[in-house]
Amino acid sequence: MPNIVVDIANMAVSNNPEDILVTYALGSCLGIVLYDPVVQVGGLAHIMLPDSSLENGSPSFNPLKYIDTGIPVLYKKMYQFNAQKSRIHNAIIGGAQIMDDNNYFNIGERNFAAVRKVFWRNNVLINKKHVGDRINRTVRLEIATGKITVKLSSGSTIVL
Amino acid sequence: MIDLNKIKSEVTALPPFRETILRANKMLSDPEVSARELAAVLRYDVGATANILKICNSAYFGVKVPVNNLQQAIVNIGHQELKNILIISGTMPYFTGTQSGYEGEYGELLRHSIATALLAKRLGDYLDRPDEILFLAGLLHDVGKLVLGTHVREEYPSIIQRVEQKSLPFHEVEKEVLGISHDEVGGMILEHWNFPEEITTAVRHHHTFDVTEQSDTALIVALSDTLSNFMGTATFSDGIYYTGFGGLAAHFKLRLEDIQIILSHSVREFMEILDVFSSS
Numbered sequence: 001m002p003n004i005v006v007d008i009a010n011m012a013v014s015n016n017p018e019d020i021l022v023t024y025a026l027g028s029c030l031g032i033v034l035y036d037p038v039v040q041v042g043g044l045a046h047i048m049l050p051d052s053s054l055e056n057g058s059p060s061f062n063p064l065k066y067i068d069t070g071i072p073v074l075y076k077k078m079y080q081f082n083a084q085k086s087r088i089h090n091a092i093i094g095g096a097q098i099m100d101d102n103n104y105f106n107i108g109e110r111n112f113a114a115v116r117k118v119f120w121r122n123n124v125l126i127n128k129k130h131v132g133d134r135i136n137r138t139v140r141l142e143i144a145t146g147k148i149t150v151k152l153s154s155g156s157t158i159v160l
Numbered sequence: 161m162i163d164l165n166k167i168k169s170e171v172t173a174l175p176p177f178r179e180t181i182l183r184a185n186k187m188l189s190d191p192e193v194s195a196r197e198l199a200a201v202l203r204y205d206v207g208a209t210a211n212i213l214k215i216c217n218s219a220y221f222g223v224k225v226p227v228n229n230l231q232q233a234i235v236n237i238g239h240q241e242l243k244n245i246l247i248i249s250g251t252m253p254y255f256t257g258t259q260s261g262y263e264g265e266y267g268e269l270l271r272h273s274i275a276t277a278l279l280a281k282r283l284g285d286y287l288d289r290p291d292e293i294l295f296l297a298g299l300l301h302d303v304g305k306l307v308l309g310t311h312v313r314e315e316y317p318s319i320i321q322r323v324e325q326k327s328l329p330f331h332e333v334e335k336e337v338l339g340i341s342h343d344e345v346g347g348m349i350l351e352h353w354n355f356p357e358e359i360t361t362a363v364r365h366h367h368t369f370d371v372t373e374q375s376d377t378a379l380i381v382a383l384s385d386t387l388s389n390f391m392g393t394a395t396f397s398d399g400i401y402y403t404g405f406g407g408l409a410a411h412f413k414l415r416l417e418d419i420q421i422i423l424s425h426s427v428r429e430f431m432e433i434l435d436v437f438s439s440s
Contacts, residue, residue: 007431007434008391008392008393008427008430008431009427009431023392024268024392024396025268025392025393025394025395025396025399026392027388027389027390027391027392027393027394027399027400028389028390029390029391029392046392048390048391048392048423048424048427049420049423049424054417054420054421054424055424060428062428065424065427096389096400098386098389098400098402098405099327099329099400099401099402099403105409105416105419107390107416107419107420134324134400134401135400136394136396136397136399136400138396153320153396153397153398153399153400153401154320154324155316155317155320
């Protein structure tokens with residue numbers, strides 16, 4: 001089955017039932033999964049940082065680097081494939097903490113907090129999540145079924 | 161436990177590091193070096209020549225007429241960029257074809273190594289400690305995994321179980337279970353390749369650094385390795401299981417904002433480099 005690899009600060013949306021979207025080794029980054037079961041459209045983004053405010057109007061700004069700007073871009077792409085907001089399920093995966101003595105910056109936690117803020121402002125609830133802790137995660141989304149699997153660095157694979 | 165003599169013989173069995181790459185790299189640290197002199201050294205390295213021409217003709221450099229002359233390509237690319245390209249193309253053959261116990265399923269080791277090299281170079285510049293060897297040291301910091309990878313694959317379940325249960329850093333359990341850790345093996349490999357002491361030390365201590373003892377070069381490499389976790393480019397199996405990030409960030413007085421700026425800039429550069437090398 002064809003795998004479509006989503007790299008850092010990037011996304012993919014598909015309605016081809018043969019496709020599996022995958023993003024590897026999330027670390028503190030977040031994988032944002034969206035799926036509309038009625039039109040069988042799925043999207044996956046791999047986002048790195050919480051807040052685009054540090055960009056300061058850079059000319060080569062890539063919205064998919066940041067949660068606050070990346071999530072809207074992913075939703076808009078879903079709408080282009082005839083997905084509807086009210087039908088879209090979401091899952092948030094990643095946001096790990098590195099094994100550190102004093103949790104210096106907590107970028108993983110900040111990323112997840114940024115998701116909650118964006119969703120709250122847009123009246124969206126988080127449907128599924130597998131976030132935090134000291135786990136590296138690889139995420140797969142099957143377009144045909146909407147099935148989401150998460151491979152963990154601790155060795156196992158789970159279905160969300 | 162593996163027999164350490166076995167590791168030693170695996171290290172000495174590695175083919176030598178390509179000398180043209182090291183020679184050209186050294187020449188490139190002289191800003192006055194001419195494209196003609198560089199071309200004279202590089203034209204005997206078929207792989208490097210092919211990569212330089214390919215990159216020079218890629219969309220990134222936006223040339224209108226294809227360049228097929230090595231010397232012209234060197235002029236177009238510019239010294240700094242050329243240095244990165246040369247070092248990566250010289251190192252790539254060692255990474256291809258490995259499927260080690262550190263990687264999930266995606267060959268992350270080369271990606272992680274390139275990301276760490278870029279982060280190290282950028283961190284050095286950001287911290288006002290520009291250093292010619294940071295890129296190479298970052299690229300090679302995990303070279304020990306090329307030898308230890310198959311052994312780690314066999315023992316991964318027991319290593320990871322102990323890492324999780326005891327909250328121990330990965331390289332410590334690696335040493336407990338296998339008798340040696342990948343950072344130590346990396347040091348052995350660079351010694352075998354006769355690399356400069358400073359790079360060898362940085363590689364050997366990228367998990368066992370001491371901020372009061374190690375050079376800034378070694379510490380910047382260690383910090384870059386950790387930062388790759390925030391850029392989605394750590395190796396899957398072990399990347400997250402190391403300590404010491406807080407101490408390093410504090411040592412260099414880095415704030416959250418600094419870290420985010422460095423990551424944000426590095427990711428673009430990373431994607432450009434991947435583009436260049438993805439089809440080679």
